[in-house]
Amino acid sequence: MPEKPYHLVIRGGTVATSRGAFAADVAISGETIAAIGHGLAPGAREIDARGKLVLPGGVDPHAHIEQVSAAGLLNADTFASATTSAAFGGTTSVISFAAQHVGHSLDRWSPTITPRRSAAR
Numbered sequence: 001m002p003e004k005p006y007h008l009v010i011r012g013g014t015v016a017t018s019r020g021a022f023a024a025d026v027a028i029s030g031e032t033i034a035a036i037g038h039g040l041a042p043g044a045r046e047i048d049a050r051g052k053l054v055l056p057g058g059v060d061p062h063a064h065i066e067q068v069s070a071a072g073l074l075n076a077d078t079f080a081s082a083t084t085s086a087a088f089g090g091t092t093s094v095i096s097f098a099a100q101h102v103g104h105s106l107d108r109w110s111p112t113i114t115p116r117r118s119a120a121r
Contacts, residue, residue, distance in 0.1 A: 006034060006043035013049025026054055057092025065096045
């Protein structure tokens with residue numbers, strides 16, 4: 001029996017992209033969207049999305065990750081725990097909130113920001 005060309009095909013949904021919303025199927029190979037169109041080859045797994053929106057992952061532009069509050073308490077989420085829980089909820093990108101505490105400049109946070117920048121790559 002030949003191997004299926006796609007790992008997953010989402011069929012019959014309304015796909016939303018930056019160019020608009022339209023009826024289409026979405027084929028995924030590994031972790032990559034391989035094709036968007038109609039009449040795509042079968043997938044090893046298929047999801048019927050008729051009557052549903054098919055959306056890309058969301059962006060959370062205001063995440064409190066490893067952040068010290070104004071009261072001096074450190075947020076419980078680490079970069080790893082926050083991004084893992086975000087991904088399970090469909091959020092694929094987070095932007096850590098840059099807290100501005102009275103009397104401090106953002107330069108003070110440079111040692112904290114640099115490791116996050118490398119972890120995010």
